[in-house]
Amino acid sequence: MKLGAIEAGGTKFVCAVSDGDFNVEDRTQFPTTTPDETMAQVFAYFDQHPVDAVGIGSFGPVSLNEDAADFGFITNTPKLAWKNYDFLGAMKTHFDIPFYFTTDVNVAAYGEYQAGAGRGKQNILYWTVGTGVGASYIQDGKFLQGFSHPEMGHILLRHDPRDHDFEGVCPYHGDCFEGLAAGPAIEKRFGKKGFELDPSDEFWEIEANYIAQACVNATLILRPDVIIFGGGVMKQEQLFPQIQASFVKQLADYVDTPEISNYIVHVELGDDAGITGALMLAKKALK
Amino acid sequence: MKLGAIEAGGTKFVCAVSDGDFNVEDRTQFPTTTPDETMAQVFAYFDQHPVDAVGIGSFGPVSLNEDAADFGFITNTPKLAWKNYDFLGAMKTHFDIPFYFTTDVNVAAYGEYQAGAGRGKQNILYWTVGTGVGASYIQDGKFLQGFSHPEMGHILLRHDPRDHDFEGVCPYHGDCFEGLAAGPAIEKRFGKKGFELDPSDEFWEIEANYIAQACVNATLILRPDVIIFGGGVMKQEQLFPQIQASFVKQLADYVDTPEISNYIVHVELGDDAGITGALMLAKKALK
Numbered sequence: 001m002k003l004g005a006i007e008a009g010g011t012k013f014v015c016a017v018s019d020g021d022f023n024v025e026d027r028t029q030f031p032t033t034t035p036d037e038t039m040a041q042v043f044a045y046f047d048q049h050p051v052d053a054v055g056i057g058s059f060g061p062v063s064l065n066e067d068a069a070d071f072g073f074i075t076n077t078p079k080l081a082w083k084n085y086d087f088l089g090a091m092k093t094h095f096d097i098p099f100y101f102t103t104d105v106n107v108a109a110y111g112e113y114q115a116g117a118g119r120g121k122q123n124i125l126y127w128t129v130g131t132g133v134g135a136s137y138i139q140d141g142k143f144l145q146g147f148s149h150p151e152m153g154h155i156l157l158r159h160d161p162r163d164h165d166f167e168g169v170c171p172y173h174g175d176c177f178e179g180l181a182a183g184p185a186i187e188k189r190f191g192k193k194g195f196e197l198d199p200s201d202e203f204w205e206i207e208a209n210y211i212a213q214a215c216v217n218a219t220l221i222l223r224p225d226v227i228i229f230g231g232g233v234m235k236q237e238q239l240f241p242q243i244q245a246s247f248v249k250q251l252a253d254y255v256d257t258p259e260i261s262n263y264i265v266h267v268e269l270g271d272d273a274g275i276t277g278a279l280m281l282a283k284k285a286l287k
Numbered sequence: 288m289k290l291g292a293i294e295a296g297g298t299k300f301v302c303a304v305s306d307g308d309f310n311v312e313d314r315t316q317f318p319t320t321t322p323d324e325t326m327a328q329v330f331a332y333f334d335q336h337p338v339d340a341v342g343i344g345s346f347g348p349v350s351l352n353e354d355a356a357d358f359g360f361i362t363n364t365p366k367l368a369w370k371n372y373d374f375l376g377a378m379k380t381h382f383d384i385p386f387y388f389t390t391d392v393n394v395a396a397y398g399e400y401q402a403g404a405g406r407g408k409q410n411i412l413y414w415t416v417g418t419g420v421g422a423s424y425i426q427d428g429k430f431l432q433g434f435s436h437p438e439m440g441h442i443l444l445r446h447d448p449r450d451h452d453f454e455g456v457c458p459y460h461g462d463c464f465e466g467l468a469a470g471p472a473i474e475k476r477f478g479k480k481g482f483e484l485d486p487s488d489e490f491w492e493i494e495a496n497y498i499a500q501a502c503v504n505a506t507l508i509l510r511p512d513v514i515i516f517g518g519g520v521m522k523q524e525q526l527f528p529q530i531q532a533s534f535v536k537q538l539a540d541y542v543d544t545p546e547i548s549n550y551i552v553h554v555e556l557g558d559d560a561g562i563t564g565a566l567m568l569a570k571k572a573l574k
């Protein structure tokens with residue numbers, strides 16, 4: 001059995017092939033340009049490396065409602081060339097095999113769920129804090145999804161008083177979670193990137209407060225078994241004890257959670273999570 | 288087939304019996320006192336009205352984790368006589384029939400899902416705004432539940448600037464959703480009950496903003512097909528257009544939702560939702 005994976009990001013595509021046990025045998029990547037150009041490279045790759053099924057994690061927003069006419073499309077993206085692009089349809093026209101189609105965040109979450117920091121847990125909340133804030137919730141092996149997929153990165157948060165004057169950078173909401181806490185918000189405040197700030201800078205306490213507040217609300221709404229954080233900003237390891245302490249304070253013991261140091265944790269698979277998850281979802285599509 | 292229902296509230300218990308089509312044939316209620324006294328009345332009722340299964344919606348917090356030793360217990364309640372009370376165990380000792388045990392909010396949500404404002408929808412979010420704020424999420428017929436049941440009533444919200452000085456009344460968080468928007472918070476602000484305020488009072492705009500903010504965050508996290516509101520405070524019908532307008536403004540078109548007037552709606556079953564839902568869950572327990 002051969003499994004295929006596509007991690008379709010806004011800046012680059014990664015394609016990979018594995019055996020039935022998810023041992024990666026080949027892997028390539030190329031920049032995301034136009035659908036014509038980029039998809040031609042995808043087709044060529046899997047023509048050369050035939051597989052039995054492909055798991056696809058795509059940048060979004062995407063339509064995941066199997067009953068909808070636009071299922072498998074990239075829909076209302078600001079990357080105009082890809083707006084309303086029938087990604088899954090294009091794959092199906094070219095390859096007569098099963099596909100699992102979902103968001104880029106969902107495939108990474110699934111990798112962590114099965115093989116990373118979520119191993120052995122029933123319900124996981126996965127956040128990535130990088131250029132944007134993305135999230136995925138997996139309950140009993142299934143992605144939480146209703147009218148469409150969650151967009152938890154834009155929940156509305158209260159300002160930290162020390163950060164009172166910062167308006168946020170989200171073009172939709174200004175000071176939503178992403179607008180206050182993702183990489184570009186840090187850059188806007190300081191005129192330099194997050195990794196250029198000192199890890200002991202007081203700002204990280206503010207950043208941790210926002211992330212903890214998002215964890216409090218998600219805990220009360222979802223009651224996950226673990227909350228897993230990845231993405232560029234979360235490479236600041238000092239954030240974890242700060243988030244944990246702020247979470248405990250803000251939740252104020254209102255509900256039980258797992259022991260805090262096992263509850264709010266870092267990803268384990270790092271950059272491999274997406275491809276690992278996509279391969280596992282490819283196998284799921286085969287059944 | 289005879290079905291039984293128990294709506295176990297903090298102030299009163301309601302018991303009812305129906306045929307297999309949920310037509311209620313008998314119903315009684317009595318005040319919630321001590322477990323000994325109150326449960327004796329429950330036992331006597333179902334001794335007199337034998338049923339094939341009972342659906343139970345209990346005030347909480349309750350343990351709903353079937354693998355836990357305390358499954359079916361009322362756990363850490365401020366009603367001390369009921370703290371760590373084995374509700375389901377007591378029922379099972381007395382009656383050798385199947386039970387469905389869940390929260391009082393869940394049974395009411397299930398009633399609305401099957402027979403009320405959620406009819407025909409796959410995923411519903413149900414809120415009750417009364418003495419407290421309770422919530423339930425049903426996805427594909429199943430209650431959302433992870434480490435334990437949601438407690439969405441206590442999510443943290445940003446203050447409305449016009450309400451800047453109000454500290455909230457939640458003993459845990461001060462100004463969480465419940466602390467800002469449930470009945471007692473209104474009473475604290477005005478020294479009179481919500482139903483004594485004029486429906487044209489400017490305050491309802493503030494109340495609507497808080498409720499809309501909770502809907503925005505729950506929408507981004509859960510993506511429900513409909514959000515249904517019940518409870519005493521929501522009897523203020525002018526709130527609905529105000530919440531809808533505020534929701535649209537706060538969400539700022541970031542994600543699609545169903546058409547707003549069909550998205551944020553009032554309960555349809557009113558006080559019958561709990562018993563209806565409990566009877567339906569009793570039938571589910573029989574299968």
Ligand SMILES: Nc1ncnc2c1ncn2[C@@H]1O[C@H](COP(=O)(O)OP(=O)(O)O)[C@@H](O)[C@H]1O
Nearest residue numbers: 130131132183184193194195231232233235236
């Ligand atoms: N070590 C770091 N500390 C703080 N911020 C970082 C760090 N590394 C990357 N970032 C920020 O994270 C963002 C990139 O996130 P990343 O998850 O790597 O990619 P993307 O979200 O674009 O897929 C940028 O805004 C960058 O400044």
Ligand SMILES: Nc1ncnc2c1ncn2[C@@H]1O[C@H](COP(=O)(O)OP(=O)(O)O)[C@@H](O)[C@H]1O
Nearest residue numbers: 417418419470471480481482518519520522523
């Ligand atoms: N018409 C109304 N308008 C505003 N508030 C109301 C109204 N009716 C009841 N309330 C408030 O709702 C709360 C009671 O909520 P209710 O849902 O009836 O009961 P409970 O939450 O205790 O089960 C009280 O705080 C009461 O003041």
Ligand SMILES: [Zn+2]
Nearest residue numbers: 154170173176
């Ligand atoms: Zn935003």
Ligand SMILES: [Zn+2]
Nearest residue numbers: 441457460463
């Ligand atoms: Zn609270």
